[in-house]
Amino acid sequence: MYQDLVTFIRERYNEPHKFITLHEAKFIGNELKYMEECIATGMVSSVGKFVDRFEDEIKKYTGAKYAVATVNGTSALHMALLLAGVGKNDLVITQALTFVATCNAISYTGATPVFVDVSLNNLGMDYLSLENYLKKNVVLKNGLSTHIITGQKIAACVPMHSYGHPAEIIKIVELCTAYGIPVIEDAAESLGSTYHGQHTGTFGKLGIYSFNGNKTITSGGGGMIVTNDEELAVLGKHLTTQAKSGHRWEFNHDQVGYNYRLPNINAALGCAQLENIEVIIAKQRELNKIYQQFFNQHNIAFVNEPSEARSNCWMNAFYVDNKIERDKCLTFLNDHGIMARPAWTMLNKLAMYNTCHCENLQNSQMVEDTLITIPSTVVL
Ligand SMILES: Cc1ncc(COP(=O)(O)O)c(C=O)c1O
Numbered sequence: 001m002y003q004d005l006v007t008f009i010r011e012r013y014n015e016p017h018k019f020i021t022l023h024e025a026k027f028i029g030n031e032l033k034y035m036e037e038c039i040a041t042g043m044v045s046s047v048g049k050f051v052d053r054f055e056d057e058i059k060k061y062t063g064a065k066y067a068v069a070t071v072n073g074t075s076a077l078h079m080a081l082l083l084a085g086v087g088k089n090d091l092v093i094t095q096a097l098t099f100v101a102t103c104n105a106i107s108y109t110g111a112t113p114v115f116v117d118v119s120l121n122n123l124g125m126d127y128l129s130l131e132n133y134l135k136k137n138v139v140l141k142n143g144l145s146t147h148i149i150t151g152q153k154i155a156a157c158v159p160m161h162s163y164g165h166p167a168e169i170i171k172i173v174e175l176c177t178a179y180g181i182p183v184i185e186d187a188a189e190s191l192g193s194t195y196h197g198q199h200t201g202t203f204g205k206l207g208i209y210s211f212n213g214n215k216t217i218t219s220g221g222g223g224m225i226v227t228n229d230e231e232l233a234v235l236g237k238h239l240t241t242q243a244k245s246g247h248r249w250e251f252n253h254d255q256v257g258y259n260y261r262l263p264n265i266n267a268a269l270g271c272a273q274l275e276n277i278e279v280i281i282a283k284q285r286e287l288n289k290i291y292q293q294f295f296n297q298h299n300i301a302f303v304n305e306p307s308e309a310r311s312n313c314w315m316n317a318f319y320v321d322n323k324i325e326r327d328k329c330l331t332f333l334n335d336h337g338i339m340a341r342p343a344w345t346m347l348n349k350l351a352m353y354n355t356c357h358c359e360n361l362q363n364s365q366m367v368e369d370t371l372i373t374i375p376s377t378v379v380l
Contacts, residue, residue, distance in 0.1 A: 124167025
């Protein structure tokens with residue numbers, strides 16, 4: 001079967017010899033034009049019209065009321081956590097199986113992550129695992145949730161929409177709301193995915209997207225915070241731009257700010273990419289269906305879009321039987337010039353996070369042992 005898969009992918013990309021990577025950017029619109037405009041006007045850095053425009057276009061596209069552009073998705077997450085009030089010694093619930101940036105951003109605030117399991121239906125945070133954790137470990141008093149034993153505040157919950165597939169975000173938000181816990185959606189991988197018709201990233205108190213080069217659309221590097229809360233959006237813009245207070249020439253800064261502003265030239269690239277996002281998503285979804293057929297024909301489990309959602313189908317993945325088979329398959333595919341990777345290493349196993357509290361993580365372990373991601377760049 002592995003040789004069949006190599007042949008299938010090579011034919012699909014019409015690439016008999018080249019190493020085929022997992023996800024490459026496609027430039028099919030106004031990218032050069034907008035970037036040339038930045039260079040011609042000298043507006044390549046912190047000043048220029050494209051940052052505002054990119055924020056406006058993201059608002060229009062996702063339906064969020066406010067958007068704040070940042071240098072990358074990790075800084076967007078860090079800022080979103082700070083805006084939600086996360087601080088030193090707090091606990092923040094996230095899933096064990098996510099990219100390390102989710103967890104690192106929690107650490108930057110001085111808080112400690114807590115790991116719950118992922119759902120096998122969508123690979124995002126498992127609602128039941130979250131509920132179990134809260135029921136067993138958390139006491140709610142005067143609208144504030146704290147850990148029964150340590151007394152630490154449960155300051156936020158960060159579900160992630162894995163590989164673009166929406167998690168059960170309505171149930172997660174409802175549950176967290178009942179416990180007085182703000183939800184920050186890590187929608188880094190799921191721009192354009194919807195759950196019951198609403199864009200991922202717009203369900204929680206705050207949400208974030210990434211425009212890294214491997215995502216559905218890219219700004220070279222970049223991120224975005226979205227929220228419906230005006231006060232948080234204004235504060236977010238202020239803090240991400242060195243907390244400078246409004247004077248034409250004085251260096252007045254009213255608190256410790258961050259240099260998290262997205263440069264204009266990156267925003268220009270992002271604006272051009274966003275103009276074609278639906279074309280790219282249609283092609284990602286088409287590729288997902290083509291892979292689905294291939295794996296169905298070979299009787300191999302494939303990661304499908306959850307039934308109640310529209311996924312942007314950013315990354316395709318399938319399952320093998322066990323870890324030994326996974327490593328055999330990864331070796332074969334990479335040796336034959338097809339990039340393939342496992343799921344992330346569970347974050348509770350990394351040295352920095354191996355003392356964090358964990359729920360039962362059996363689904364995460366199964367996915368870590370058996371999932372393989374395969375080339376998902378669209379053919380245009
Ligand atoms: C789930 C997740 N969270 C956060 C990030 C961080 O985004 P960035 O690379 O733009 O900092 C990424 C991707 O890179 C991601 O996949």
